[in-house]
Amino acid sequence: MSKILAFVESRDNKIKNAGFETASTAVKLANELGIEAEVLLIGNNLSSAANELAAYGVKKVLLAEDSKLEKYSTTAYSKVAAEAAKQSGADIILLSATAMGKDISPRLSAKLEAGLVADCTEIKAEGGNITATRPVYAGKAYIDVQVTSPVKIFTLRPNVFKPVKAEGINSEIQKLDISLADSDFAVQVKEVVVSNEKLDVTEANIVVSGGRGLKAPENFHLVEDLAKVLGGAAGASRAIVDAGWRPHSEQVGQTGKTVAPSLYIAVGISGAIQHLAGMSSSKCIVAINKDKDAPIFQIADYGIVGDAVEIMPVLTEEFKKVLSN
Amino acid sequence: MKIAVCVSQVPDTTTKVKVGSDGKTIDPAGVTYIINPYDEFAVEAALQLKEKQGGETIVVSVGKDSNKEAIKKAYAMGIEKGILVKSDSEMDSYSVARNLADVLKEVNPDIIFFGKQSIDYDDSQVGSLVAEMLNIPSINVVVSLNVEGNKITCEREIEGGKEVVESSLPAAICAQRGLNNPRYPNLKGIMAAKSKPIEERQPTYTENKTEIIGMSLPKPKPKGKIVGTDVSAVPELVKLLREEAKVI
Numbered sequence: 001m002s003k004i005l006a007f008v009e010s011r012d013n014k015i016k017n018a019g020f021e022t023a024s025t026a027v028k029l030a031n032e033l034g035i036e037a038e039v040l041l042i043g044n045n046l047s048s049a050a051n052e053l054a055a056y057g058v059k060k061v062l063l064a065e066d067s068k069l070e071k072y073s074t075t076a077y078s079k080v081a082a083e084a085a086k087q088s089g090a091d092i093i094l095l096s097a098t099a100m101g102k103d104i105s106p107r108l109s110a111k112l113e114a115g116l117v118a119d120c121t122e123i124k125a126e127g128g129n130i131t132a133t134r135p136v137y138a139g140k141a142y143i144d145v146q147v148t149s150p151v152k153i154f155t156l157r158p159n160v161f162k163p164v165k166a167e168g169i170n171s172e173i174q175k176l177d178i179s180l181a182d183s184d185f186a187v188q189v190k191e192v193v194v195s196n197e198k199l200d201v202t203e204a205n206i207v208v209s210g211g212r213g214l215k216a217p218e219n220f221h222l223v224e225d226l227a228k229v230l231g232g233a234a235g236a237s238r239a240i241v242d243a244g245w246r247p248h249s250e251q252v253g254q255t256g257k258t259v260a261p262s263l264y265i266a267v268g269i270s271g272a273i274q275h276l277a278g279m280s281s282s283k284c285i286v287a288i289n290k291d292k293d294a295p296i297f298q299i300a301d302y303g304i305v306g307d308a309v310e311i312m313p314v315l316t317e318e319f320k321k322v323l324s325n
Numbered sequence: 326m327k328i329a330v331c332v333s334q335v336p337d338t339t340t341k342v343k344v345g346s347d348g349k350t351i352d353p354a355g356v357t358y359i360i361n362p363y364d365e366f367a368v369e370a371a372l373q374l375k376e377k378q379g380g381e382t383i384v385v386s387v388g389k390d391s392n393k394e395a396i397k398k399a400y401a402m403g404i405e406k407g408i409l410v411k412s413d414s415e416m417d418s419y420s421v422a423r424n425l426a427d428v429l430k431e432v433n434p435d436i437i438f439f440g441k442q443s444i445d446y447d448d449s450q451v452g453s454l455v456a457e458m459l460n461i462p463s464i465n466v467v468v469s470l471n472v473e474g475n476k477i478t479c480e481r482e483i484e485g486g487k488e489v490v491e492s493s494l495p496a497a498i499c500a501q502r503g504l505n506n507p508r509y510p511n512l513k514g515i516m517a518a519k520s521k522p523i524e525e526r527q528p529t530y531t532e533n534k535t536e537i538i539g540m541s542l543p544k545p546k547p548k549g550k551i552v553g554t555d556v557s558a559v560p561e562l563v564k565l566l567r568e569e570a571k572v573i
Binding site: 135140142189254272 | 336338339340341342344349351362363417418419422444445446447448449450451452453454456457458461462463464465466478480481482483484485486487488489490491492493496501502503533534535536537538539540541542543546549550551552553554555556558559560562563565566567570572573
């Protein structure tokens with residue numbers, strides 16, 4: 001293993017949080033292996049973003065800038081990433097397991113004939129190789145995986161690897177010269193639609209989710225009200241998504257989104273195994289449910305056995321009171 | 326129009342995972358296997374496109390003999406032809422994709438549908454891998470799609486929103502929940518699927534690029550605290566979250 005290349009995601013000329021996590025992890029892993037780490041930025045007008053990476057110990061940034069790269073393109077970004085990997089001679093490539101990273105990484109894997117381990121929650125140098133740990137079955141189990149091909153690709157689950165600041169580092173910025181043809185933009189993003197400023201459950205530090213115990217769709221605001229007071233996001237169980245109360249984009253569970261916030265409050269959710277799979281790695285879990293035997297209480301740190309519709313308004317008021325002090 | 330859809334067979338979502346005797350994969354005892362839920366959205370998308378534009382549909386799967394059940398489910402929903410690349414060995418996403426790509430090169434479809442991920446290994450790789458191997462565009466996590474002539478426009482989910490993505494055919498489309506409502510097969514479809522032949526093939530590629538060295542279960546949590554049984558427990562709960570758990 002000779003060099004690490006970390007693709008760091010940016011949108012609208014700004015580096016995403018997950019990007020700093022990946023850059024910082026690359027630096028740490030490179031130190032452990034005694035090799036170099038370089039960061040790749042793809043987009044347009046990224047010089048100031050590139051300068052932010054020194055604070056995370058990045059010594060060299062490869063910059064692929066082009067007005068045509070302003071908007072994300074699956075095919076063009078994959079090509080640039082593969083070219084950058086070849087030019088730099090990197091044989092370990094890290095990306096974030098975000099929508100963009102998950103989109104680019106398999107294409108990169110095929111281009112470089114490199115094994116890919118997706119959505120890692122741990123990555124370590126061990127006995128001359130790298131061992132990555134990742135959840136499978138939506139977190140019901142974990143596997144340890146090694147890559148057997150010469151070039152190795154890993155994507156890192158967001159919010160798991162903490163970025164570490166470094167001091168006194170200046171990063172060298174090298175502009176990459178990669179020629180792009182129109183045919184490289186076979187897939188092109190035309191527009192990004194932000195869902196009315198609502199925080200996504202996967203990005204929130206606090207998630208409040210509702211289920212059948214809310215009794216009626218018009219009671220879902222009880223969940224949203226508390227999420228708002230706590231600065232978190234509202235989620236839903238599969239039962240109420242299937243019933244048409246909530247959109248699938250809010251569903252937490254094995255066929256929905258996997259979340260691991262600091263605080264997860266399950267409101268009127270019994271805790272079917274497929275729901276638990278999507279949220280059980282949350283740091284602190286609170287359950288409010290009428291049924292004392294509901295499986296959600298098996299994994300909850302704190303619980304109230306009671307009617308969610310009665311408890312929620314009081315709970316929201318109590319948080320409001322406490323947080324304003 | 327030639328429409329292909331790729332499916333896999335996975336443990337259903339109610340499965341309680343136990344580590345198998347090899348220490349690397351799950352213990353299959355007592356596990357119910359189903360078609361991968363995301364693949365049902367892919368099958369439905371293939372059928373809707375055929376109903377709109379005409380053409381033929383084909384389902385392809387790589388894996389064990391039991392994957393025939395997933396193909397039969399696709400048949401029962403209305404897919405016309407099926408190919409199983411049969412292999413008893415564990416294949417990683419790269420290897421599965423290479424085998425799919427080899428079959429699809431020959432089938433030469435205008436569009437290929439995948440589920441956005443299988444719910445066993447949650448890799449989210451195969452659709453994009455196949456697309457790159459066939460040198461065609463791929464669009465992931467698709468929640469809406471519109472095909473007009475040679476052009477395809479999709480909405481795909483990203484963190485906190487959607488991207489509107491445009492591409493040309495042939496292309497690989499990876500379906501997300503919400504794209505459609507998969508139809509329930511009727512009795513006639515289920516009966517017909519039972520006797521419909523499935524073409525079997527040998528794998529063309531068997532080398533994995535990743536190796537699982539161990540599987541483990543998450544550590545069990547210590548039993549939590551029941552704070553109370555009605556609204557009077559609320560102040561105590563908030564206090565515990567602030568002072569004990571320190572999450573607020």
